[in-house]
Amino acid sequence: xxxxxxxxxxxxxxxxLAGVHLVGSQLPSEAELAARYxxxxxxxxxxxxxxxxxxxxxxxxxxxxxxxxxxxSQSFAELHSFAQWARSKGHxxxxxxxxxxxxxxxxxxxxxxxxxxxLEVLRLRTLEGExxxxxxxxxxxxxxxxxxxxxxxxxxxTQALYDRVxxxxxxxxxxxxxxxxxxEDARLLGVRxxxxxxxxxxxxxxxxxRPVELSDDRYRAGSVAFSIRNSxxxxxxxxxxxx
Amino acid sequence: xxxxxxxxxxxxxxxxLAGVHLVGSQLPSEAELAARYxxxxxxxxxxxxxxxxxxxxxxxxxxxxxxxxxxxSQSFAELHSFAQWARSKGHxxxxxxxxxxxxxxxxxxxxxxxxxxxLEVLRLRTLEGExxxxxxxxxxxxxxxxxxxxxxxxxxxTQALYDRVxxxxxxxxxxxxxxxxxxEDARLLGVRxxxxxxxxxxxxxxxxxRPVELSDDRYRAGSVAFSIRNSxxxxxxxxxxxx
DNA sequence: TAGGGGAACTTGTACAAACAAGGCCAGACC
DNA sequence: GGTCTGGCCTTGTTTGTACAAGTTCCCCTA
Numbered sequence: 008x009x010x011x012x013x014x015x016x017x018x019x020x021x022x023x024l025a026g027v028h029l030v031g032s033q034l035p036s037e038a039e040l041a042a043r044y045x046x047x048x049x050x051x052x053x054x055x056x057x058x059x060x061x062x063x064x065x066x067x068x069x070x071x072x073x074x075x076x077x078x079x080s081q082s083f084a085e086l087h088s089f090a091q092w093a094r095s096k097g098h099x100x101x102x103x104x105x106x107x108x109x110x111x112x113x114x115x116x117x118x119x120x121x122x123x124x125x126l127e128v129l130r131l132r133t134l135e136g137e138x139x140x141x142x143x144x145x146x147x148x149x150x151x152x153x154x155x156x157x158x159x160x161x162x163x164x165t166q167a168l169y170d171r172v173x174x175x176x177x178x179x180x181x182x183x184x185x186x187x188x189x190x191e192d193a194r195l196l197g198v199r200x201x202x203x204x205x206x207x208x209x210x211x212x213x214x215x216x217r218p219v220e221l222s223d224d225r226y227r228a229g230s231v232a233f234s235i236r237n238s239x240x241x242x243x244x245x246x247x248x249x250x
Numbered sequence: 251x252x253x254x255x256x257x258x259x260x261x262x263x264x265x266x267l268a269g270v271h272l273v274g275s276q277l278p279s280e281a282e283l284a285a286r287y288x289x290x291x292x293x294x295x296x297x298x299x300x301x302x303x304x305x306x307x308x309x310x311x312x313x314x315x316x317x318x319x320x321x322x323s324q325s326f327a328e329l330h331s332f333a334q335w336a337r338s339k340g341h342x343x344x345x346x347x348x349x350x351x352x353x354x355x356x357x358x359x360x361x362x363x364x365x366x367x368x369l370e371v372l373r374l375r376t377l378e379g380e381x382x383x384x385x386x387x388x389x390x391x392x393x394x395x396x397x398x399x400x401x402x403x404x405x406x407x408t409q410a411l412y413d414r415v416x417x418x419x420x421x422x423x424x425x426x427x428x429x430x431x432x433x434e435d436a437r438l439l440g441v442r443x444x445x446x447x448x449x450x451x452x453x454x455x456x457x458x459x460r461p462v463e464l465s466d467d468r469y470r471a472g473s474v475a476f477s478i479r480n481s482x483x484x485x486x487x488x489x490x491x492x493x
Numbered sequence: 494t495a496g497g498g499g500a501a502c503t504t505g506t507a508c509a510a511a512c513a514a515g516g517c518c519a520g521a522c523c
Numbered sequence: 524g525g526t527c528t529g530g531c532c533t534t535g536t537t538t539g540t541a542c543a544a545g546t547t548c549c550c551c552t553a
Contacts, residue, residue: 010506031459036533047508052534062421067457068534069515075421075459178308178318184475185428185448203446203471205428214310216274216318228446232427233476253536279503290538295504311504312545497552505544514535522527 012053015044019054023063023074033071034064088176089132089140089224090163101133104159105195109151116145119210120218126151131195138196139230144222150174177214183207183233186225196227203228255296258287262297266306266317276314277307305479319479330419330454332375332383332467333406344376347402348438352394359388362453363461369394374438381439382473387465393417420457426450426476429468439470446471 009017019040022028035043040051055072058064066072093100106129117123125145132140146154153172154164161167168174186206193200205226211219252260262283265271278286283294298315301307309315336343349372360366368388375383389397396415397407404410411417429449436443448469454462 012506038533049509050507053506062423065421065457065459066534067516068513069532070517071533073459075455178305179479180305180319181478182475183426183448183478185446185469185471187446187471201444203428203430205426205448212318214308216308216316226428228428228430232425235422235424235426235478255536281503292539293537296536309504310545311543312502313547314503495553498550500549501547503544503546506542508540508542509538511538512536515533517532518530520527520529523525 015054016057088165105129120147122148124148181209258297259300331408348372363390365391367391424452
């Protein structure tokens with residue numbers, strides 16, 4: 008059972024996406040919404056704060072909230088899990104582990120992951136059958152055996168780890184830039200050496216702040232872009248497929 | 251005068267960055283903080299919500315909040331304004347308008363900006379004297395004359411527009427991907443044709459939802475990366491310079 | 494000693510009330 | 524006709540209270 012303010016947020020979001028509240032128009036005042044949902048004003052404020060963080064509505068003190076529009080973003084799950092994002096967008100997703108081995112952590116890795124031994128995995132992910140993403144991931148030793156137990160063509164590692172050991176990826180730090188494809192990148196992704204790739208390096212931790220993985224993901228140019236909707240207060244992020 | 255919860259958030263942030271609360275350790279409980287700052291628990295909750303959104307601390311119901319991390323992110327201003335970001339990081343920033351003209355809006359532009367005529371500006375930005383960013387920006391007609399009034403080597407357009415006409419960029423939508431440098435890109439940025447560039451396309455609007463500009467920014471690879479710190483609840487974003 | 498059961502603690506949710514700050518509009522005034 | 528002002532509306536901030544839900548840890552029991 009979701010919280011009351013989440014229910015209200017969901018109803019308002021649906022109304023906006025359904026066109027009940029047109030883009031550019033004013034949302035009902037907090038007092039009206041509170042009356043409509045028989046909730047306190049504070050509860051309504053929590054609800055609209057969610058929508059504002061999603062970039063769906065804007066607000067200024069003194070004036071009514073304005074519908075800014077368009078699509079919403081699920082943000083975190085989408086950013087973290089390639090498979091979850093792809094499936095939610097209706098894409099056919101595939102994956103294959105190409106190499107996997109345990110080794111001693113390099114010094115930078117051991118500092119960031121907090122473990123001396125790591126599990127290194129090289130995965131190739133496909134979208135509609137086309138290779139689009141090369142993942143070089145290093146897992147901390149405490150989660151390594153669970154990762155080794157996954158099938159080599161596991162679609163969603165995030166989902167599988169949640170189902171098997173209850174692991175939740177709660178926080179992530181991502182670094183996004185562009186680089187030229189190296190020899191191995193080019194061969195596996197089916198592009199020419201030196202062609203542009205979109206690189207996402209990330210470290211993910213659990214809710215307690217324990218590091219789980221360190222990853223270097225490389226997307227073929229033209230296949231995927233990152234989309235960020237931000238406002239003065241908040242900055243959600245999603246990933247989009249290019250036509 | 252900032253709000254009380256902002257002051258508390260700032261103090262806590264400073265304490266965390268100063269090492270008073272070590273990474274991985276527990277933050278004082280809401281009740282303790284409320285007593286310390288002589289504020290209500292609700293006010294303290296607003297303060298810690300800010301830090302959680304910045305990715306600085308994590309929280310789970312029932313357990314004390316945990317200090318997750320290191321640097322904080324100013325997020326919006328940094329994402330939007332190249333100059334503001336660069337200056338805050340201590341970089342020497344420069345800029346030059348290479349071309350500027352009014353023209354009729356293409357159909358896609360007129361739909362997104364809501365104006366039939368637009369001002370097109372081509373700007374080259376430098377970091378420590380090196381060209382790193384090529385901006386192709388299209389402004390809506392209602393702001394065009396203010397932009398034309400700016401000096402051609404204006405460092406921060408965002409700041410200048412705020413100072414002159416009180417314009418505040420409140421919402422942005424950004425699309426980040428990698429592309430190969432075209433002939434003009436390569437010449438102006440001083441790289442070889444076909445070498446990778448990090449592209450950021452964005453549309454920015456005011457607080458009322460009025461579109462201001464549409465831009466296509468291209469960064470030389472290796473000069474700048476985007477950094478995103480996200481949590482289940484929130485996703486701030488910053489930009490980082492590479493060594 | 495290992496495990497279970499609670500009690501105490503902590504964060505999450507919800508409600509109510511009051512005042513501050515800023516926007517909006519209509520009516521008064523020049 | 525244009526402008527200005529004042530009142531009303533709406534959002535922002537703060538406090539207080541109460542209960543729900545999850546975590547932690549100690550103590551007691553088997």
